[in-house]
Each structure stands twice: as structure tokens, then as C-alpha cells.
Amino acid sequence: MPPSPRVVALLTLVIACTPAQAPVTAPTSTTTDMPAVAVTFDDLIVGGRDLELARTEAMTRALLGHFREAAVPVVGFVNASKLSDGPEKPGRLRILRLWTEAGVELGNHTFSHPSLHETPVAEYEADIVRGEPDVRALNATLGLGLRWFRHPYLHTGASLASRAEVDRFLAERDYTVAPVTIDNSDWLYNFVYTDAKSRGDEATMRRVGEAFVASMAAALKFHEEATTALFGRPIRHVLLLHANEINAAYFDEIVAIYRGRGYRFITLDEALTDPAYREPDHFTGRSGVSWLYRWDWTRGRKQVDWKAEPEPPGFVQQLFEASQ
Numbered sequence: 001m002p003p004s005p006r007v008v009a010l011l012t013l014v015i016a017c018t019p020a021q022a023p024v025t026a027p028t029s030t031t032t033d034m035p036a037v038a039v040t041f042d043d044l045i046v047g048g049r050d051l052e053l054a055r056t057e058a059m060t061r062a063l064l065g066h067f068r069e070a071a072v073p074v075v076g077f078v079n080a081s082k083l084s085d086g087p088e089k090p091g092r093l094r095i096l097r098l099w100t101e102a103g104v105e106l107g108n109h110t111f112s113h114p115s116l117h118e119t120p121v122a123e124y125e126a127d128i129v130r131g132e133p134d135v136r137a138l139n140a141t142l143g144l145g146l147r148w149f150r151h152p153y154l155h156t157g158a159s160l161a162s163r164a165e166v167d168r169f170l171a172e173r174d175y176t177v178a179p180v181t182i183d184n185s186d187w188l189y190n191f192v193y194t195d196a197k198s199r200g201d202e203a204t205m206r207r208v209g210e211a212f213v214a215s216m217a218a219a220l221k222f223h224e225e226a227t228t229a230l231f232g233r234p235i236r237h238v239l240l241l242h243a244n245e246i247n248a249a250y251f252d253e254i255v256a257i258y259r260g261r262g263y264r265f266i267t268l269d270e271a272l273t274d275p276a277y278r279e280p281d282h283f284t285g286r287s288g289v290s291w292l293y294r295w296d297w298t299r300g301r302k303q304v305d306w307k308a309e310p311e312p313p314g315f316v317q318q319l320f321e322a323s324q
Contacts, residue, residue, distance in 0.1 A: 035224075036264040037237040038271035040178060042109055042150060044078040045095050047242035048190045053091045055245075060095050062248035064102045070255045072265045075178065076243065077109035077150045080131040093134065100138045107148030107178060108135055116155045117286055121162050125169050148268065149175040154183070154240075154288030163284060178268060179277060179291040180240040181227070184219040185312050186212065190244040192319040197245060204319070211313055212246055213253045218310040220257060226292045226304040236266060236274040238291075 041063070046056045067074050076099050083092045099106060111131035116124050128149070136146040149170055156177075157163025170177060189212040196204035227235050241247050247254075258265070271277075276295075283294035296304050312320075 034264060035234045035237075035262050036266045036271070037182070037239050037258060038075075038266050038268040039072055039239050039241065040075045040077065040107075040150070040180070040268065041241050041243045041247075042077045043082075043113070043187075044076045044099065044106070044109075044243045045082050045092055047244045048187055049194055050082075051194075051245075053088065053095070056092075057095050057098075059245050059248045060098050060243070063243065063251060064098060064104070066248070066251040066255070067104070068102065070252065070265070072255060073267045074104050075107055075148055075268050076104050077107045077148070077178070078131065078135045079109050079111065079113045079152075080134050081112040083134060096134070097138060100141055103142065105142060105144055105148070106135045106139055106146075107150060108132060108146060108175070109150050110152055113152040115153050116151060116162065116166060117153075117158045121165050124166065128169070128173075145174070147174060147176055148178050150178045150180075151288075154180060155286075157284060158286050159284055160282070176272070179238055179272075181235070181237045181291050182219060182223045182239045183290050184215055184240075186216075186247060187242050187244070188312055188320050189215070189316060190242065190246040191323055192316055193246040193249075194244070195319075195323045208316060208319070209246065209250055211316055213250055213257070215310060215312060216254050217257050220261065222309055223290070223292060224261075226290075226296075229303045230292060230295055230299075231276055235276040236271040238268065238271050 046059065051059070066072075078096065083089050083096065096106075108128060108131050110124075111127045114124060114127055119127070132146060139146055157166060167177075189208055193205055193208045193212070196202075196208065223237070224234075227233075227237075241251075241254075255265075277291075279295045280298050281291065281294045282298045283289070285297070292304065293306060296302065296306075311317075
């Protein structure tokens with residue numbers, strides 16, 4: 001699908017190519033010569049504010065339609081607590097089932113989305129197990145087991161000891177941790193967008209949506225430059241987005257941004273064949289950060305200026321704060 005005129009304009013303004021820092025690591029594989037990205041969605045069945053079932057279903061069907069039309073493979077990460085145990089569970093489970101009916105593999109994002117930095121390890125591990133049954137059953141309809149795990153908030157442990165224990169636990173349960181190299185504050189934009197939609201404020205929806213698309217272009221440019229600084233070549237990226245209304249409205253334009261930069265859309269399995277993911281990662285900071293940051297932090301070289309990472313524009317941040 002060709003980019004819309006609005007996306008072309010945004011690309012021209014935001015991701016014009018600029019020289020990156022000199023490479024420090026020579027290419028180690030010819031498999032990564034062409035830019036590629038795997039797309040993942042967190043917080044299923046819906047991220048951000050909870051929505052009524054009809055609105056959640058409409059959002060889900062719109063997202064899945066975009067994946068199908070753009071031929072983008074996706075993995076979706078589930079917080080099973082969002083299915084609830086009350087009378088709404090059949091309807092919520094039916095919405096989650098739409099993902100597997102569309103061929104999307106599901107991963108475990110814990111039951112209730114706790115932070116490993118704020119939760120005792122034993123409780124955190126119990127929450128992982130509690131999140132498994134419904135997700136495992138739906139994956140079985142695709143002939144798949146439950147193999148992907150993503151830490152809520154990307155909090156992987158504030159100490160080497162807690163991180164090692166959870167890694168051991170995950171390995172025993174045959175999980176592979178899904179890393180993230182490109183992240184953006186889509187959740188923050190969505191809070192503002194969803195509130196405006198609830199009020200019928202189309203002008204704010206449009207303004208926030210345009211800022212969101214611009215931010216996705218800026219995030220790609222920044223992370224490309226960080227990748228060049230660290231590896232001296234493109235890598236197979238993993239993009240984190242959330243199952244929400246702003247992505248349901250603008251995912252086609254995100255796809256256009258990536259394709260306009262020459263990216264292929266690949267599976268998560270394919271992404272993790274990149275040698276970059278064998279780079280040591282000993283990060284134990286309290287923030288939830290990209291694996292690019294973790295690798296830079298582990299090297300101790302500070303090859304990337306992380307203070308230059310794009311932030312949401314002031315008007316979006318103000319609207320978000322006002323909505324809390």
C-alpha cells in the first residue's frame with residue numbers, strides 16, 4: 001500500500017537521513033543486510049483504559065484487518081486478567097479468540113501485569129503461571145504451544161539475582177523472552193486519543209493521531225541511528241505496540257513509514273536469528289528500556305545519546321496529565 005500524502009510529508013520532515021555515529025562493530029552476518037522488523041502487540045485484549053465489549057471488538061477487528069491487508073505477521077501478548085472471571089468473560093474470551101482465528105500466535109504477558117521491580121519473585125512467577133491456561137488453549141487451536149513471554153513494563157529485574165531466578169523459571173517452562181528494540185509511547189497517545197473519542201472530539205483525535213504518526217517516524221529514525229552506533233549495520237528489529245484504538249486507526253500509516261524506509265515485516269522467530277540478540281545484556285536498572293539501551297549499558301561505552309530520544313509533544317503530555 002503506498003504511503004498517504006500525509007505520511008509522505010511526515011517522512012520528509014521527520015526521517016530525512018542524517019549521518020550516524022561511526023560504527024563500532026563490523027557486520028557479522030549477511031542475513032541482516034536488508035532492514036527488517038517483527039511487530040508485537042502487548043496488553044491484549046485491550047491496552048490502556050478498559051472499553052466496553054463492542055468498542056473493544058471493533059478495535060480488535062480493525063487491527064486484525066490491517067494485519068491481514070498489509071501481510072504483517074504479529075505476536076500478541078495477553079494479560080489474562082483482562083478476560084475477567086465474571087459474566088463478561090465469554091464475550092472477552094471471544095474477542096481474544098479473534099486473534100488466533102486470524103492466525104496470530106499469542107504470548108504470556110503475565111496474568112495481571114505486575115512489575116518485577118515491585119513484586120516478590122515468587123509472586124511474580126505465580127502470576128506468570130496464572131496467565132497461562134486460556135492463552136495456551138487458544139494457541140493449541142493453531143497447533144502451537146505457549147512459548148513467548150514478555151515482561152510487563154519491560155522490567156526484567158532490578159538485581160542480577162532476581163533476574164537470574166526469573167530467567168531460570170521461564171526457561172524451565174520453555175519460554176523465550178521477547179525482546180524489544182523499538183519502543184514508543186503509543187500508550188500515552190492512546191489515552192488522549194481514546195478520551196477524545198469518548199467525547200466525540202474529532203479535532204483532538206486528528207491532532208493527536210497526526211502527532212502519533214510523526215512520533216513513530218521519529219522513533220524509527222532515532223533507533224536506526226542507535227543501531228548503527230552499536231552495530232554498524234541494520235539489525236532485525238522488534239517493535240512494541242499496544243492493542244489500542246490509536247493503533248487500530250493508524251497502523252496502516254505506521255506500516256507505510258517502515259516500508260518507506262525499506263523494511264521487510266518478518267516473524268519474531270526470524271528477528272531473533274539476528275546475531276545482535278546474542279549480545280550480552282546485564283542491565284538491572286529500574287527503567288523499562290529498549291534492548292539497544294541494554295546492550296549499550298552493558299558495554300559501558302555510552303555509544304548512544306539516549307537523552308536525544310524523541311518525546312511526545314507538550315500538548316499531548318498536557319492532555320494526558322489532565323486526563324489522569
